[in-house]
Amino acid sequence: MTEPLAAGAFTGQVVLVTGASSGVGAALAHAFAGAGADVALFARNEADLERVADTCRQTGRNVLVVPGDVTRPADCRALVERTIHSFGRIDTVVAAAGLGMWARFDQLDDTDVIKRLLEVNVLGVANVFLSALPFVRASRGMLVAISSVQGVVGVPGRSGYAASKHALQGLCDSLRIELQGSGVGVSTIMAHWVRGTNLRARALGPDGAPRGSATPHRSRSAIDLDDLIRAVLAAVRGRKRRVFVPGYLRLLPLLAEIAPGLADRIVAGRMAGEAVEEPRG
Ligand SMILES: NC(=O)c1ccc[n+]([C@@H]2O[C@H](COP(=O)([O-])OP(=O)(O)OC[C@H]3O[C@@H](n4cnc5c(N)ncnc54)[C@H](OP(=O)(O)O)[C@@H]3O)[C@@H](O)[C@H]2O)c1
Numbered sequence: 001m002t003e004p005l006a007a008g009a010f011t012g013q014v015v016l017v018t019g020a021s022s023g024v025g026a027a028l029a030h031a032f033a034g035a036g037a038d039v040a041l042f043a044r045n046e047a048d049l050e051r052v053a054d055t056c057r058q059t060g061r062n063v064l065v066v067p068g069d070v071t072r073p074a075d076c077r078a079l080v081e082r083t084i085h086s087f088g089r090i091d092t093v094v095a096a097a098g099l100g101m102w103a104r105f106d107q108l109d110d111t112d113v114i115k116r117l118l119e120v121n122v123l124g125v126a127n128v129f130l131s132a133l134p135f136v137r138a139s140r141g142m143l144v145a146i147s148s149v150q151g152v153v154g155v156p157g158r159s160g161y162a163a164s165k166h167a168l169q170g171l172c173d174s175l176r177i178e179l180q181g182s183g184v185g186v187s188t189i190m191a192h193w194v195r196g197t198n199l200r201a202r203a204l205g206p207d208g209a210p211r212g213s214a215t216p217h218r219s220r221s222a223i224d225l226d227d228l229i230r231a232v233l234a235a236v237r238g239r240k241r242r243v244f245v246p247g248y249l250r251l252l253p254l255l256a257e258i259a260p261g262l263a264d265r266i267v268a269g270r271m272a273g274e275a276v277e278e279p280r281g
Pocket of ligand 1: 194
């Protein structure tokens with residue numbers, strides 16, 4: 001597990017993490033607890049949440065487990081109410097709950113897969129931010145969305161995912177401007193592929209079912225989970241508006257403006273090893 005950014009950097013603070021049962025969210029919950037925060041953990045799988053909570057409690061911090069679904073506004077309201085009841089404040093909300101896609105657009109029979117991605121990756125974040133905002137405003141805290149470089153560039157085989165992350169970027173950028181002067185910061189984390197999470201295995205295939213297993217292929221440029229976690233904690237401490245991980249990825253949207261054909265070829269080349277089958281029929 002991740003070494004704390006700085007012991008005590010978040011002491012006295014309360015951090016709410018969605019998607020905390022797995023991958024990025026689980027590692028973030030542990031890292032924030034290790035840095036002194038009390039943490040509220042949210043996702044659908046209660047048994048997995050409890051396992052993550054046990055590792056967080058080993059840091060000596062208080063941990064709240066709230067099972068629920070980000071696509072259900074009532075679950076998100078309950079998460080915030082229970083967090084306030086237990087801890088009395090919310091300083092940072094990290095929206096890490098998310099869903100992937102692994103299908104070409106022309107393999108889809110209908111738009112149900114895209115709809116589900118938008119529900120989880122966009123409305124799910126909006127539901128949590130909306131419920132928590134009054135309390136984050138009171139603490140002059142941070143709203144953080146774990147996004148992707150696919151929030152600023154398109155990627156073949158991931159059309160619905162890239163669409164959802166683009167929409168998430170628009171949501172967060174608009175919210176940041178609305179909140180100017182309120183003391184609330186809004187941060188988006190534009191991550192590359194991350195090793196060691198379940199996103200690929202759970203990504204929806206053309207029929208809307210999870211693909212089930214990740215291919216052995218993984219881009220050599222995928223990043224370590226620990227590096228992403230350190231970047232997120234630093235972004236919250238530094239109240240950064242947008243952070244690319246790794247940093248060189250910030251050049252990709254610039255390249256897409258200056259030399260769009262070249263940018264498309266680079267993305268297509270990176271995806272060449274990904275097993276997205278040819279269209280049916
Ligand atoms: N892994 C990567 O390569 C990568 C790269 C860039 C960005 N990201 C982003 O990082 C975030 C976390 O992904 P990950 O890689 O950690 O994947 P992961 O291991 O599959 O974790 C996804 C988390 O989201 C939760 N979740 C999914 N649907 C939910 C729902 N409807 N309600 C509540 N929780 C839900 C899952 O918990 P339950 O199933 O228990 O609900 C799980 O805790 C995502 O937003 C993803 O887009 C990942």
